[in-house]
Amino acid sequence: MIKLFVLTVLLILTGCSQQKETEEQLKNSEIYMKISVLQSGSILLNGKESTLEQVEQELIELKARKGSVWYYREVGQEEPPNEAMEVIKLIAENDLPITLSSRPDFSDYIDENGQSHTRE
Numbered sequence: 001m002i003k004l005f006v007l008t009v010l011l012i013l014t015g016c017s018q019q020k021e022t023e024e025q026l027k028n029s030e031i032y033m034k035i036s037v038l039q040s041g042s043i044l045l046n047g048k049e050s051t052l053e054q055v056e057q058e059l060i061e062l063k064a065r066k067g068s069v070w071y072y073r074e075v076g077q078e079e080p081p082n083e084a085m086e087v088i089k090l091i092a093e094n095d096l097p098i099t100l101s102s103r104p105d106f107s108d109y110i111d112e113n114g115q116s117h118t119r120e
Contacts, residue, residue: 035072036073043087055087059091062096067096072103
């Protein structure tokens with residue numbers, strides 16, 4: 001199941017946007033939303049607990065503002081909670097650029113080769 005989640009995320013990362021955006025472009029974007037999915041299935045939207053419905057509405061607004069998503073999933077090497085897949089689907093449905101982070105403070109991003117880099 002973990003491999004399926006990783007594959008799904010990679011497919012979304014490569015297909016979410018017709019125009020491939022680099023980390024540099026995303027970093028320079030002033031509009032972004034931080035989404036964390038905890039092991040328990042709780043979803044944090046910019047640090048505040050949220051429902052899938054709230055996340056969906058915020059993603060729609062973010063798309064209108066041409067923003068991007070910074071995404072973190074707690075215990076990323078384990079089986080993802082259902083909420084993680086639902087959040088990824090919502091991001092894909094809204095065709096939003098996304099960067100993955102391995103740190104809960106979003107101080108890094110994971111590149112297309114799975115390597116962690118410090119956000120500047």
